[in-house]
Amino acid sequence: MMDNIAKPELLAPAGDFEKLRAALSFGADAVYLGGAEYSLRSKAKNFDAEGINQAVEYAHGLGRKVYVTVNIYARNEDFKRMYDFLIKLQCTGADAVIVSDPGVFSLVKEIIPDMAIHISTQANTTNYRAAAFWAKAGAKRVVLARELPAAEITEISRAAPAVELEAFVHGAMCMAYSGRCLLSHYMTGRDANRGECAHPCRYNYVLMEETRPGEYYPIEEDSRGAYVMNSKDLCLIEYIPQLIESGVSCFKIEGRMKSVYYTAAAVNAYRCAIDDYFNDPKLYESNKAAYLSELFLTTHRDFTTGFFTDSPNELTQIYDGVAESGSDFCGIVKSYDSDSHWTIVEQRGKFSVGDELEFLTADGPGFRQIINEIFDLNNAPLQSAPHPRQLLRIRAVRPVRELDILRRRLPAACN
Ligand code: SF4
Structure with missing residues (x-):
């Protein structure tokens, strides 16, 4: 038993009400979800005000929490209706809003000052001064940028103790820095920074000489094509102790667009890993292979430990378009x-x-x-x-x- 360390919160994606219920059933301490507007997963089913009400009531009935994403990078026109949205959100009793944009942050502070604010990973917090800045401004938690190794997370947690730190531990990775990316908008008109990413980093690319339109030269990394921007999926289940030691108090699973099965299985694996570790670190060590094999059963790309253990290199890419499932x-x-x-x-x-x-x-x-x-x-x-x-x-x-x-x-x- 580990009495002197607080158990981290396990935070799961809730793309719809069924996924929310499954995440909580399999042991998530909290879920995050998007409202019908202003969330970075506009293609997920998301929740209207009534749906958020229902979600909060359900989660609170189980003693769990609900965080609502309002993490678009807003344009001026977005603020016209955001006021009403935030007032409604406060009435739902949601436990926090997740924001990226300082404009949205200031609006939340202004009109619903009692609402806890979590700073989204999209805000790209990569250092202790930025974390301390957000703490001073009134944020309760910072979701760290994914580009951080364990040692830098430790430095941030020591130098900015006034703010909780949350880190992604599992799920798809953007090849763009903290997901701030124009690729989708450029190629499809769908703006990733407004929740509409079409995931062109997962496409297969070819080479064309400009005077021969339509003649495509395959650029083959192998016979499956050239998926030059396709990152492996993050998986840190083998690094639970290091995550805790680094000061991360909330482990976040990515995947609001994934299936209810994915949600259940990923939450289940991390729930078991965290609980085993807190019961007996030796039990956790002996079960590591079992947790991993559980995660291999879900739909995933090859796994990587991303920036947490190293700087990404050619091994963090995958060179086919295939997501596999066991x-x-x-x-x-x-x-x-x-x-x-x-x-x-x-x-x-x-x-x-x-x-x-x-x-x-x-x-x-x-x-x-x-x-x-x-x-x-x-x-x-x-x-x-x-x-x-x-x-x-x-x-x-x-x-x-x-x-x-x-x-x-x-x-x-x-x-
Ligand atoms: S295109 Fe890929 S890298 Fe860019 S935002 Fe979308 S998922 Fe991230």
Whole structure:
């Protein structure tokens, strides 16, 4: 047991209400979400004022927190409606707003002064003076720039103790400095700094000589093409002690656009890792491979430890466009009857009678089982379900609960 160190907060993305519930079910201490406007993930479903109300009520009912992103780099016209938005936001009881822009910061201070403010990673805080500046200005927390190694984070936490430090520990990385990037706006008209990134850093690029339009010369790093700006995904699950020692008090998982399965599995892995470490650091050490293999089951690009351990080099890039997964997302539990073990599952990927599937459970280690029978809700037996998102009845051999995940390990991940 580690009595003298505070357990870091585990903060998860909530792209919609289902993901929010799954994140909290699998052990997130807090979630962050975007309002219908002013968030940097405008393509996520996001939450209107009523949705934020509902989210806050639900999370607070479980003793957890909700932070709302208002982290666009605002243009003058954005302030016309932001006043109303912030007043409504205050009424929801949200625990903090996440902002990047000093203009937005000052507006929050002016009209909802009691609201806690977290400074977004997009604000690019890379030194202790900047952290102390934000603390003095009234920020409660700074989400550090991703470009920082452990030693510099430690210096910041020692020199700016008045502000909490949050760091991304897992998820997709921008190749642009703190995500401040014009590529998407230039290529597609969708401005990443206003939440509309089309992710052109993930595209496959070719070479064209200017007098021969339409003649494309492949620039092949290998036979899969030239994904010259495609970063690996961040994964710091093997660095929990170092993150804590460096002064980070909140571990943030990226991915509001990812699936509910991704949210559940990533939160589950980090929850287990943090709790194991605080129960017994040796337990954490011995389980590191298991946490990592859990994360390999989710959809991801190859993993990197990013700037935390080193400066990025050619090994932090991936040279194909492929995001891989070690498993298929088959369904999500809607309800479970503990007497009969009948379980209602909403199908998310096809599965059939005879398949060996696995429940990922929030209440303990998951388990695998053969699916012996499938029924629809009218009790008609099925070999497999014909409709996406169809509600199905199967029998779980051990207890499960609402929002647990049903998945199929792919052959390479079957151990
Ligand atoms: S294009 Fe890529 S690097 Fe630029 S903001 Fe979008 S995700 Fe980040």
